[in-house]
Amino acid sequence: MSLVLEKNIHFYGSKYSTRPSGDIEEHLNLPKNLELRGNISIRKCDKIENLPEGLSVKGNIRLDECLNLIGLPEGLKVGGDLKISNCAKLVRLPKHLEVGGNLELSGCSILPYLPEGVRIGGNLELKERLDLIHLPSGMAVDGNLVLWKCANFTSLPDNLIVGGNLRLAGCKNLRYLPAGLKVGSLRIDDCENLLSLPDDLKVRGSIYLDRCTSLTCFPDRLSTIAGSLYVTGCSSLNKLPTNLKIGENLHLNNNHQLIRLPRGLEVSGDFTIGQRGFLFESEDNRSANETAHVLHLPENLKVGGKLELVGFSCLTSLPDGLEAEALNLSGCNGLISLPEGLVLRELNIKGCKNLSRLPSDLKVARELIAEGCSGLTELPNNLGVSWRLFLRGCTSLSVLPEGIDVQNLDISDCVEITELPQDLKVRSSLKAGGCVSLGYLPRNIGTTFSIDLTGCISLKQLPEGLVMLNAMNLTGCSSLERIPEKIGLINYQESNTTDLDRWRSYEDMEDEHRKLISRVFSLRDCINLRYLRNNMIVDGCLDLSGCINLAAIPDSLQVAGWLSLAGCKLLRNIPDDLSVGGSLYLSDCVNLHKLPEKYIVDGDLRLSGCSSLVKLPQELKVYGDLDLSGCTNLTALPEKLEVRGDLDLSGCSNISKIPKTTTIFGKLILKGVVDNFEYGDLMNMGLDVEDNY
Numbered sequence: 001m002s003l004v005l006e007k008n009i010h011f012y013g014s015k016y017s018t019r020p021s022g023d024i025e026e027h028l029n030l031p032k033n034l035e036l037r038g039n040i041s042i043r044k045c046d047k048i049e050n051l052p053e054g055l056s057v058k059g060n061i062r063l064d065e066c067l068n069l070i071g072l073p074e075g076l077k078v079g080g081d082l083k084i085s086n087c088a089k090l091v092r093l094p095k096h097l098e099v100g101g102n103l104e105l106s107g108c109s110i111l112p113y114l115p116e117g118v119r120i121g122g123n124l125e126l127k128e129r130l131d132l133i134h135l136p137s138g139m140a141v142d143g144n145l146v147l148w149k150c151a152n153f154t155s156l157p158d159n160l161i162v163g164g165n166l167r168l169a170g171c172k173n174l175r176y177l178p179a180g181l182k183v184g185s186l187r188i189d190d191c192e193n194l195l196s197l198p199d200d201l202k203v204r205g206s207i208y209l210d211r212c213t214s215l216t217c218f219p220d221r222l223s224t225i226a227g228s229l230y231v232t233g234c235s236s237l238n239k240l241p242t243n244l245k246i247g248e249n250l251h252l253n254n255n256h257q258l259i260r261l262p263r264g265l266e267v268s269g270d271f272t273i274g275q276r277g278f279l280f281e282s283e284d285n286r287s288a289n290e291t292a293h294v295l296h297l298p299e300n301l302k303v304g305g306k307l308e309l310v311g312f313s314c315l316t317s318l319p320d321g322l323e324a325e326a327l328n329l330s331g332c333n334g335l336i337s338l339p340e341g342l343v344l345r346e347l348n349i350k351g352c353k354n355l356s357r358l359p360s361d362l363k364v365a366r367e368l369i370a371e372g373c374s375g376l377t378e379l380p381n382n383l384g385v386s387w388r389l390f391l392r393g394c395t396s397l398s399v400l401p402e403g404i405d406v407q408n409l410d411i412s413d414c415v416e417i418t419e420l421p422q423d424l425k426v427r428s429s430l431k432a433g434g435c436v437s438l439g440y441l442p443r444n445i446g447t448t449f450s451i452d453l454t455g456c457i458s459l460k461q462l463p464e465g466l467v468m469l470n471a472m473n474l475t476g477c478s479s480l481e482r483i484p485e486k487i488g489l490i491n492y493q494e495s496n497t498t499d500l501d502r503w504r505s506y507e508d509m510e511d512e513h514r515k516l517i518s519r520v521f522s523l524r525d526c527i528n529l530r531y532l533r534n535n536m537i538v539d540g541c542l543d544l545s546g547c548i549n550l551a552a553i554p555d556s557l558q559v560a561g562w563l564s565l566a567g568c569k570l571l572r573n574i575p576d577d578l579s580v581g582g583s584l585y586l587s588d589c590v591n592l593h594k595l596p597e598k599y600i601v602d603g604d605l606r607l608s609g610c611s612s613l614v615k616l617p618q619e620l621k622v623y624g625d626l627d628l629s630g631c632t633n634l635t636a637l638p639e640k641l642e643v644r645g646d647l648d649l650s651g652c653s654n655i656s657k658i659p660k661t662t663t664i665f666g667k668l669i670l671k672g673v674v675d676n677f678e679y680g681d682l683m684n685m686g687l688d689v690e691d692n693y
Helices: 290-294 506-518 680-685
Strands: 003-005 007-013 016-017 035-036 038-043 062-063 082-085 103-106 124-126 145-148 166-169 188-190 207-210 229-230 250-253 271-273 308-310 327-328 343-348 361-367 388-390 405-410 423-432 449-454 466-475 519-521 541-543 668-669 688-690
Touching: none
Parallel strands: 003 035, 007 038, 038 062, 062 082, 082 103, 103 124, 124 145, 145 166, 166 188, 188 207, 207 229, 229 250, 250 271, 271 308, 308 327, 327 343, 343 361, 361 388, 388 405, 405 423, 423 449, 449 466, 466 519, 519 541, 668 688
Antiparallel strands: 007 016
């Protein structure tokens, strides 16, 4: 007669509990013929040598560090999982053990074998520190079979049945797999003595082979793989089956003897040889065989996804009839030509320095990356790129074809380009920094999100009607003499309004302000720029710092963000109707004499080093910091000065007092003022003073 319990039983050491937490009774022997409809967990229990006869458990059994456990009872039935770990004296399992779930064994160092007749409904995992030397003949595993660091295995049993996947890792003495083996996916790692795969091997999923250094070839009959094939570090592998068909991806990495791929190869997904970051870490550590292997690609190679050949310096050409969705040939600096008839979504030839031309019929639908192709002299007509055309550092390229219409164009450091096609359309970003020969932009380039023309020293003017949505950088365009009347967005008046009702919240106003200050029109160091157009509008920020020949600011200049005129040494005054939505930077404008009367600055006002400035507006209001450091000719502050941030008077040696009507919300900085400065009233004004003392 059996006893039925609807509970979980937990042993920890010498304690027993029917709850996962709490040791409530001393050790209790389990009765024979117990039918337990819960789980059993026994951990670190030295008193248990065996489990009771006739035990049946509907749930899971876990046995961990039961150092005196030597066996399990005959007829044991486990409805769930059976996990046995670190039971160092375990020498036997029952002959007809039935496990409905998974069986996991690890750290049972003297268990010699698994008995005949073991039935496993789930996965079988045999992990490290096991002395098992074989599995029983005809063994069936309904789920996955995992052998992890089972160093004593030299082979697997004949008629082995695996319903799921087979993984073999660190089985260093394994030499063969059984004939007739059928599995879901097959993964073999660090089995360095595995010599071959069976001719009749059937794999329903993917195959992964990593560091199987004795494996020389694949069976010819294994010519169709439904999933992916990953082969890495199999240094003796020299052959793949003819007419190999891969249903998903093919990755071949660090297989030095595999120098020729089979005829009729077809890959439905991506095909990668020499994966970035694994095989070639840098050019300096590439050995001759690393750069030379897998250079012979078969003609009419078909790849449904991306073909990736990164860093193969010995590759000079690709086979005729190649079909792929995308090509990545980055770092193949020995490549001299591409085959005719390529129709691609993406092409990456970065660093292919010996490639002088592309096929005339080449079609690339989305992205072409040709950075550093210093030998490239021309591009084909009707290329078709719609998203990104990246030509940075193509130093021999002197002209672009007509008909280019892209979102992003990068021709930075293309030093031979003198002009761009008149029908060029760039929808988002144009980068042409370092194009030292570029003299003009096309008239109808369209609305562009950002333009970078840094260091274009030959650029003399910009087209009328140019609209940029975010930023324009003309830093160092030393030949630029004038700019268009309007730069930026059309709706400047709305963006610069002070009517807070149009924002639903303060956060909306802050977000709008962040967008404005992120749009920058930079003319920094344009040393030949002498004037700006009247009524110029910039819906963002304007940087004119270092424009040493700019002598005047036009009337009605409108800047929605900040304006920098720092270092404009010829500038003498600021127009009364200048509109700036943010900070105003006038540092080192050494000839600046005056500012407009009743002037309000919404951000900071920087006047440091303005040594010719003798007075400030009588009604000056600054919502940020006011920096007057080094204004050595300034003798007094206005009576109605209001500063919401800090006021810096460092080095203002002719100012001796602060008017009582001055309002300062931040700190007053008085480093280097005159010795007879009148500090007396500062205490009564409640100012936070920072000085030399």
